[in-house]
Amino acid sequence: xxxxxxxxxxxxxxxxxxxxxxxxxxxxxxxxxxxxxxxxxxxxxxxxxxxxxxxxxxxxxxxxxxxxxxxxxxxxxxxxxxxxxxxxxxxxxxxxxxxxxxxxxxxxxxxxxxxxxxxxxxxxxxxxxxxxxxxxxxxxxxxxxxxxxxxxxxxxxxxxxxxxxxxxxxxxxxxxxxxxxxxxxxxxxxxxxxxxxxxxxxxxxxxxxxxxxxxxxxxxxxxxxxxxxxxxxxxxxxxxxxxxxxxxxxxxxxxxxxxxxxxxxxxxxxxxxxxxxxxxxxxxxxxxxxxxxxxxxxxxxxxxxxxxxxxxxxxxxxxxxxxxxxxxxxxxxxxxxxxxxxxxxxxxxxxxxxxxxxxxxxxxxxxxxxxxxxxxxxxxxxxxxxxxxxxxxxxxxxxxxxxxxxxxxxxxxxxxxxxxxxxxxxxxxxxxxxxxxxxxxxxxxxxxxxxxxxxxxxxxxxxxxxxxxxxxxxxx
Numbered sequence: 325x326x327x328x329x330x331x332x333x334x335x336x337x338x339x340x341x342x343x344x345x346x347x348x349x350x351x352x353x354x355x356x357x358x359x360x361x362x363x364x365x366x367x368x369x370x371x372x373x374x375x376x377x378x379x380x381x382x383x384x385x386x387x388x389x390x391x392x393x394x395x396x397x398x399x400x401x402x403x404x405x406x407x408x409x410x411x412x413x414x415x416x417x418x419x420x421x422x423x424x425x426x427x428x429x430x431x432x433x434x435x436x437x438x439x440x441x442x443x444x445x446x447x448x449x450x451x452x453x454x455x456x457x458x459x460x461x462x463x464x465x466x467x468x469x470x471x472x473x474x475x476x477x478x479x480x481x482x483x484x485x486x487x488x489x490x491x492x493x494x495x496x497x498x499x500x501x502x503x504x505x506x507x508x509x510x511x512x513x514x515x516x517x518x519x520x521x522x523x524x525x526x527x528x529x530x531x532x533x534x535x536x537x538x539x540x541x542x543x544x545x546x547x548x549x550x551x552x553x554x555x556x557x558x559x560x561x562x563x564x565x566x567x568x569x570x571x572x573x574x575x576x577x578x579x580x581x582x583x584x585x586x587x588x589x590x591x592x593x594x595x596x597x598x599x600x601x602x603x604x605x606x607x608x609x610x611x612x613x614x615x616x617x618x619x620x621x622x623x624x625x626x627x628x629x630x631x632x633x634x635x636x637x638x639x640x641x642x643x644x645x646x647x648x649x650x651x652x653x654x655x656x657x658x659x660x661x662x663x664x665x666x667x668x669x670x671x672x673x674x675x676x677x678x679x680x681x682x683x684x685x686x687x688x689x690x691x692x693x694x695x696x697x698x699x700x701x702x703x704x705x706x707x708x709x710x711x712x713x714x715x716x717x718x719x720x721x722x723x724x725x726x727x728x729x730x731x732x733x734x735x736x737x738x739x740x741x742x743x744x745x746x747x748x749x750x751x752x753x754x755x756x757x758x759x760x761x762x763x764x765x766x767x768x769x770x771x772x773x774x775x776x777x778x779x780x781x782x783x784x785x786x787x788x789x790x791x792x793x794x795x796x797x798x799x800x
Contacts, residue, residue, distance in 0.1 A: 496675030532655035536741025539650025601648025738778035
């Protein structure tokens, strides 16, 4: 009998433990997935609220109303056509063509799901239609417009698809989130729907493409952490490194001769970084990539972003060598690559991207204030300091010189990533970088699909971004 009681107590404790764990998981699920569920098209409560609640306004950091609800209950966007086109992927559109725009993803605020019972009763007694909360974003819509203008008027970018992200590397505030091509949410045409470049696709958050040589930031970080004496190791670049039965070539078949890691980074030598990856081994390089967020399940509070991938299967020496230069099956979004550059700038600490500045109820009660959150430490501080020096060299005297802005110290890394699009070989142009100034703590990523050279195509767009920040945020 005593043994039976002991077993019964043990069983009871196990059941209580399971119930406790289920409760904890419930709290976790609501906190992590609640926003995703409230904005889901499968949520019937969401669909009902769309019909019965006057949705709140979406406002940028400077007070510009990006979306509001008119007297007929229809969602309308700002009058400036250039600005509303530039922010369409950020805000979303009334037909839901853009996935996870603020208008849908922040529905729990905009449609009043966070309204208290007392607020609802008060509105009912007054005979008023329930209003949702107003959401103010960290975004500068004028900067978004400047970025789109740079794409659409640039000799090398006009007519190209792509993306750009700008964020504060100390706080995680997202100042710009742009995808090209854009469209007018107030007048969606048949041409928009049939456009082969898929304008409804949010490339900043959804496109996981090979990051090319921008990934060399991670390869260099891994080498600095894992290979003793690597800064003095001499690599040899003859234009081609044979790995098994294949050759690793540099962009435009360049030959760099003998060079050390710092110089290899500055001139973006594929041969050196392929050799470096082989020295590291797949496990070490993958671990560093995962330290920077690759293969993680991104569950950020304010944005839905595709997970970035460092491959874990089908690995051999050829795939490893190509991984060292950001090819193989590596895939990353522009938002994530902006976070990578931002982490280096922030002494190795990667911040979670934030879009919400404030949320206010119709009565003026502030439901949410901006809060910064560290996502992870990507790299030790001393290695971040070395990478900062390397990235400054890239812009001062290397492949990223087109990102220079007078009066600013810019650090960056270019990328020219080979890919396949509709059965054709293309080269996507990348640039990631930041302003090396604590008073202007901003990082950016620019992607130009089928743009070619990151240095000559993506870096000039970054220069437009950095100049705007200098002109409008210095001393702020």
